[in-house]
Amino acid sequence: MIESIRQFLLHPKETGGIESSDELAELITDIPNLASAKSVVELGPGTGVFTERVIAKAPKRCRFFCIETNGHFSRVIAEKYPYVRVYRDSAINIRKYLAMNGLRECDVIISGLPWASFEEDFQEQLLQEIRKSLKKGGEFLTFSYVQSMLLPAAKNFRALLHENFSEVRKTYTVWKNLPPAFVYHCRK
Numbered sequence: 001m002i003e004s005i006r007q008f009l010l011h012p013k014e015t016g017g018i019e020s021s022d023e024l025a026e027l028i029t030d031i032p033n034l035a036s037a038k039s040v041v042e043l044g045p046g047t048g049v050f051t052e053r054v055i056a057k058a059p060k061r062c063r064f065f066c067i068e069t070n071g072h073f074s075r076v077i078a079e080k081y082p083y084v085r086v087y088r089d090s091a092i093n094i095r096k097y098l099a100m101n102g103l104r105e106c107d108v109i110i111s112g113l114p115w116a117s118f119e120e121d122f123q124e125q126l127l128q129e130i131r132k133s134l135k136k137g138g139e140f141l142t143f144s145y146v147q148s149m150l151l152p153a154a155k156n157f158r159a160l161l162h163e164n165f166s167e168v169r170k171t172y173t174v175w176k177n178l179p180p181a182f183v184y185h186c187r188k
Contacts, residue, residue, distance in 0.1 A: 020049045020112065020143070021177040028110060028141050028183045029053040039106035041098070041133070042066040043091040044113040046073050048080050054110065055081065063101055067091050092126055094133045105135040111142035116154040123157050131164045131188060140165065140186040145179045161186055 020028075028050055034040070034057045045051045045066040058064060065085040068074045074088040087097050091113060098106060109130055115123060130140055148154045161168045165186035173182045 019047055020181070021174060022049070024143060024174045024177045024181055024183070025049045025053045027171055027174060028143055029057055031108070031139055031141065031185065033139055034058055034108055037062050037107040039063040039098075039101075039103055040108045040110065041094060041106050043094070043109065043111040043130075044068060045077050045086070046070075046112050048077050050110055050112055051077060051081060051084065055084070063103060063106075065097060065101060067094060067097060092122075092129055094129055098133055105133060105138065107135055107138050109134060109138070109140045111140070113142065115142065115144065115157045116148040116151050118153065118157075120153065120156045123153070124160055127160050127164045134188040136188060138188045140188070141183055142186075143181045143183045145181050146173055147179055158184075 034054070037058050038061070040054055040058055040062055042051055042054060042064070043066075045068055051066060054064060065087065066077055067087050067089055068077060069088065069090055071088060074086050077084065077086040085101070089097070091111070094109075098104065111130075113126075118126070134140060144154060144157075161184055165188060167187040169185045171183040171185060173180050
């Protein structure tokens with residue numbers, strides 16, 4: 001957790017927060033499709049709190065990889081989970097890595113990205129890439145901190161979710177998370 005705080009202080013626009021709680025990790029991976037997914041991509045895995053749950057819940061034959069811009073976190077994931085591919089790059093290049101893994105689209109995308117710290121143009125571009133990367137009926141899950149909901153970037157992000165996905169649901173708030181957070185569960 002101390003290293004997560006350090007990375008947040010060094011790279012606040014890339015890191016976005018401290019370390020997600022086990023309860024938030026459980027919530028973001030608590031979807032029926034994960035158990036039958038043939039392909040899952042995690043964007044911004046950080047220290048791997050969500051990664052651990054994906055590994056536990058996805059089928060063994062599932063194609064799973066992560067994309068992380070932060071060099072420190074990329075190394076952490078590679079060391080903790082040597083059997084999981086982790087690419088050090090921007091999530092905007094998701095389709096490049098799908099192709100490298102023999103895929104055109106995937107079933108599930110789980111994101112730990114700091115959406116409220118992104119410029120509105122980048123949010124829009126990235127969400128379009130995510131939508132294009134999902135199969136029809138595919139699921140996109142990401143979280144947001146409660147206190148960021150009033151920020152213009154967070155309001156823009158919420159509007160973009162509704163523009164890009166046929167279904168957008170908001171879960172209950174995980175108050176034990178620091179800061180408190182909830183999950184957006186979106187379907188293409």
